[in-house]
Amino acid sequence: MKLLRMLGRNIRDSFKSVFRNFALSLASISCITITLIVVSISIILSINVNNFASLVEKDVTIVAFLDTQITEEQKTVVEETIKSLDNIDSYEFTSKKDITEEMMDSSETFKNIMANWSEEENPIQDTYQVKVKEIEKIGKTAKEIEGIKGVSVVKYGEGMVEQLVVVFDTVRKICIGMVIALILVTAFLISNTIKITIVARKREIDIMRLVGASNINIKIPFIFEGLFLGALGSIIPIIATVIGYDTLFEHFDGQLFSPFIQLVNPNPFTFYVSLILLIIGILVGMFGSWRAVRKHMKI
Amino acid sequence: MDLIRMKGVKKSYKNGVTAIHNLDLRIKKGQFVFIIGPTGCGKSTLIKMLYREEKPTAGHIIVGGLDVAKLRNSRVFKLRRKLGVVFQDFKLLPKSTVYENVAFALEVLGAPKDEIHAKVVKVLDLVGLKHKAKQYPNQLSGGEQQRVAIARAIVNGPKLLICDEPTGNLDEGTSMEIMKVLVEINKMGTTIIMVTHDTEIVSALKKRTILLDSGRIVKDFEEGTFSYEAIKNVR
Ligand SMILES: Nc1ncnc2c1ncn2[C@@H]1O[C@H](COP(=O)(O)OP(=O)(O)OP(=O)(O)O)[C@@H](O)[C@H]1O
Ligand SMILES: [Mg+2]
Numbered sequence: 001m002k003l004l005r006m007l008g009r010n011i012r013d014s015f016k017s018v019f020r021n022f023a024l025s026l027a028s029i030s031c032i033t034i035t036l037i038v039v040s041i042s043i044i045l046s047i048n049v050n051n052f053a054s055l056v057e058k059d060v061t062i063v064a065f066l067d068t069q070i071t072e073e074q075k076t077v078v079e080e081t082i083k084s085l086d087n088i089d090s091y092e093f094t095s096k097k098d099i100t101e102e103m104m105d106s107s108e109t110f111k112n113i114m115a116n117w118s119e120e121e122n123p124i125q126d127t128y129q130v131k132v133k134e135i136e137k138i139g140k141t142a143k144e145i146e147g148i149k150g151v152s153v154v155k156y157g158e159g160m161v162e163q164l165v166v167v168f169d170t171v172r173k174i175c176i177g178m179v180i181a182l183i184l185v186t187a188f189l190i191s192n193t194i195k196i197t198i199v200a201r202k203r204e205i206d207i208m209r210l211v212g213a214s215n216i217n218i219k220i221p222f223i224f225e226g227l228f229l230g231a232l233g234s235i236i237p238i239i240a241t242v243i244g245y246d247t248l249f250e251h252f253d254g255q256l257f258s259p260f261i262q263l264v265n266p267n268p269f270t271f272y273v274s275l276i277l278l279i280i281g282i283l284v285g286m287f288g289s290w291r292a293v294r295k296h297m298k299i
Numbered sequence: 300m301d302l303i304r305m306k307g308v309k310k311s312y313k314n315g316v317t318a319i320h321n322l323d324l325r326i327k328k329g330q331f332v333f334i335i336g337p338t339g340c341g342k343s344t345l346i347k348m349l350y351r352e353e354k355p356t357a358g359h360i361i362v363g364g365l366d367v368a369k370l371r372n373s374r375v376f377k378l379r380r381k382l383g384v385v386f387q388d389f390k391l392l393p394k395s396t397v398y399e400n401v402a403f404a405l406e407v408l409g410a411p412k413d414e415i416h417a418k419v420v421k422v423l424d425l426v427g428l429k430h431k432a433k434q435y436p437n438q439l440s441g442g443e444q445q446r447v448a449i450a451r452a453i454v455n456g457p458k459l460l461i462c463d464e465p466t467g468n469l470d471e472g473t474s475m476e477i478m479k480v481l482v483e484i485n486k487m488g489t490t491i492i493m494v495t496h497d498t499e500i501v502s503a504l505k506k507r508t509i510l511l512d513s514g515r516i517v518k519d520f521e522e523g524t525f526s527y528e529a530i531k532n533v534r
Contacts, residue, residue, distance in 0.1 A: 002409040009406060207390055210350075211451065212380035213407035215373050 014224035028193045032233025035182035036277045040241045042175035049168040062130040064145045067152050074150040081148045087141040089131040096126045190288025195296045222293050230285025238274040302328045302490050308358030318344035319514045331485045333501050334494045336511035342494040351375050382459040383452025387467035389444045391436040398432040401451045422450045442473035462493040
């Protein structure tokens with residue numbers, strides 16, 4: 001009961017304090033808002049990149065065409081080299097003969113034409129179908145395969161898919177860097193806001209100490225104030241995330257440019273993102289005020 | 300029984316000033332004690348150690364059974380709940396009413412609302428300010444503000460009331476009114492230690508009076524023995 005009463009009082013005080021120094025509070029709140037918007041973008045990008053990268057990975061295959069005049073020994077070397085690359089998930093060999101037969105089976109026209117080809121005239125090549133582990137590195141892996149002696153041409157996937165993955169991944173990395181920097185700036189700003197509150201309420205703090213308030217009881221309102229700043233700062237990012245992502249999803253009909261690139265369904269995704277944003281906001285706010293209290297409240 | 304016991308107490312500030320030298324002092328429960336002496340002689344320092352605003356450099360201080368010298372910062376509130384402190388500058392919250400100012404002392408302890416109400420009304424009545432409960436400090440005279448501060452200091456029913464020049468900002472008549480309130484509180488059983496410059500008050504009341512000079516007790520007048528003549532050579 002006693003604890004509840006004191007908690008109530010503390011919360012009331014912290015809330016008042018947020019509005020008493022509103023200009024300053026607003027600066028902190030805006031800073032948290034900006035930070036959380038970037039956090040939100042990073043989360044949305046990462047989760048989506050992971051999602052469609054894993055979808056795409058199943059389907060994107062590098063096809064390596066071997067030279068027509070390749071010898072059996074050279075073929076073994078090619079296979080060994082492919083096997084030794086890091087980004088290789090699996091590979092499969094399809095011989096010229098297999099393809100030829102497959103094609104001849106598939107249509108009469110092909111059959112008539114191809115039946116007359118001699119071994120030298122046959123333009124069909126032996127191929128390796130290679131699946132990669134990490135889609136972001138598919139380009140590099142394809143280059144490596146192309147560089148192998150005896151491999152003439154390499155083709156892979158849709159082209160755009162992996163480019164998109166790379167772009168999204170780069171944006172995500174930049175965002176994460178920004179988030180870290182922004183969180184530091186925000187924590188500092190909140191710390192400063194709380195410091196000013198502490199200075200402004202020095203008289204009250206002194207009197208509280210004088211009449212026998214415990215240290216925790218004196219400190220808690222300031223921690224709550226940080227918490228409130230964080231929570232208030234997360235309102236706009238949460239709304240923007242929910243509405244923004246929903247709109248985006250509707251607009252693109254759940255996929256980006258091709259059915260390959262499926263967006264994550266907003267429900268319950270945006271709910272989780274919102275929760276994360278709120279938690280980060282609160283934690284950053286509390287961390288900032290905790291720092292200020294530790295540094296500036298000498299009790 | 301002793302409420303306060305100080306033994307071999309020394310206080311040196313960080314800047315090297317030694318404000319109190321090897322001081323011994325005992326104060327019995329229920330006593331009214333004046334502490335007088337020239338400016339800078341260490342009066343405030345002495346009482347600051349009693350409510351643990353300052354820590355002694357050496358020696359023992361026991362207040363109401365608590366070993367104040369050894370009290371950790373995080374436990375100071377335990378001591379503060381056993382005593383009240385009143386200052387020359389009142390230290391009221393300007394944006395709170397008289398009632399709120401007094402209630403504040405109980406709120407921070409987490410007392411229930413009806414208990415707070417009963418105690419605040421009672422103590423405001425005692426200091427004669429019941430009718431001004433809804434006023435703000437800047438609407439009160441100095442004497443009235445000091446009575447609010449006293450009310451706040453005793454609302455929790457402390458055993459000890461410490462006053463650092465409570466009449467320092469007040470004129471003669473008002474000072475005497477404050478003294479009446481303090482004497483009243485003392486009669487109800489609260490031990491009072493009061494630092495003052497006002498020898499008029501001291502000689503009018505003739506309570507136990509401790510004369511401090513350069514951080515040492517140079518005279519300790521028992522109740523009724525204070526004479527203005529005896530301190531002339533110190534002033
Ligand atoms: N926080 C402090 N840091 C350093 N020196 C201090 C501090 N407080 C007081 N002093 C010094 O200690 C000595 C005693 O000061 P104190 O305030 O106890 O005197 P006082 O008797 O209360 O004086 P006054 O009658 O003017 O209030 C003085 O020399 C003062 O300068
Ligand atoms: Mg003094």
